[in-house]
Amino acid sequence: MKNPFMARAVELSIENVRTGRGGPFGAVVVKDGKIIAEGANNVTATNDPTAHAEIVAIREACRKLGAFELTGCEIYTSCEPCPMCLGAIYWARPDRIYYGNTADDAARTGFDDSHIYDEIPKDHGARKIPMEQMMRDEAIEGFRAWEKSPNKIPY
Numbered sequence: 001m002k003n004p005f006m007a008r009a010v011e012l013s014i015e016n017v018r019t020g021r022g023g024p025f026g027a028v029v030v031k032d033g034k035i036i037a038e039g040a041n042n043v044t045a046t047n048d049p050t051a052h053a054e055i056v057a058i059r060e061a062c063r064k065l066g067a068f069e070l071t072g073c074e075i076y077t078s079c080e081p082c083p084m085c086l087g088a089i090y091w092a093r094p095d096r097i098y099y100g101n102t103a104d105d106a107a108r109t110g111f112d113d114s115h116i117y118d119e120i121p122k123d124h125g126a127r128k129i130p131m132e133q134m135m136r137d138e139a140i141e142g143f144r145a146w147e148k149s150p151n152k153i154p155y
Contacts, residue, residue, distance in 0.1 A: 003098070005030050005076040008038065010100055012053065013078040016040040023111065027053040027077040029061035029070060029094070036073070037061035053077060054085040058092050068155055070094040079106050082113045083120075091155075 005028055012026025022041035029037040039056025043049055054077050062068055070092040079101040081089055089097060103113060115128070124131035146152055 003076070005035065005074070006078075006098055006100060008035060009053075009076045009078045012038060012040045016053075021045045022051075024109070025053040025077070025079055027057040027075060029057050029073050029075055031061075031065075031070075031073045036064055050084065052082065052085050054081055055088055058088055062092070068092075074098065079103075079111075082106075082111075083116045 009026040009028050012028070013024045014026075016022050016026060017024045022043055022045050025041040027039050028035045037057045037060035039053045039058075039060060041053045042051040042056060045051075054075065057075070058070065061070055061073065071094070073094045074096045075089060075092075075094050076098045077085075077100070080099045080103045081097065082103075106112070107114060119127050124133070
């Protein structure tokens with residue numbers, strides 16, 4: 001069955017390649033049966049490694065709604081979200097995600113995220129990009145300030 005929202009996400013992915021703006025990824029955010037935001041991969045066009053279709057669409061939807069959560073919304077994306085986009089989607093809290101292509105489909109065309117998943121369980125120092133903790137005593141003050149703040153907005 002053809003879904004108009006997924007069809008639009010797929011159309012955005014194809015248009016993006018045809019116009020040379022970026023990779024073959026498109027996404028739309030839907031609320032109450034209407035598209036409220038859409039995005040296409042703009043990584044190379046904007047020199048922004050975070051400008052994936054889902055991130056672009058989430059940013060636009062949140063701006064339009066004046067909210068940092070997408071409760072009551074659905075995301076339609078032309079491909080199974082990468083780890084970064086999946087994290088952003090979970091932070092945005094939509095009701096559901098629909099996707100077209102799989103991560104394996106993406107990997108076969110050069111968009112392979114498996115190396116990121118492989119890195120997550122490794123010790124921080126053993127990762128391809130090593131992580132090293134420093135200045136925890138100073139950094140923890142930010143969390144202490146948050147805990148005491150009467151103006152915090154939990155998210």
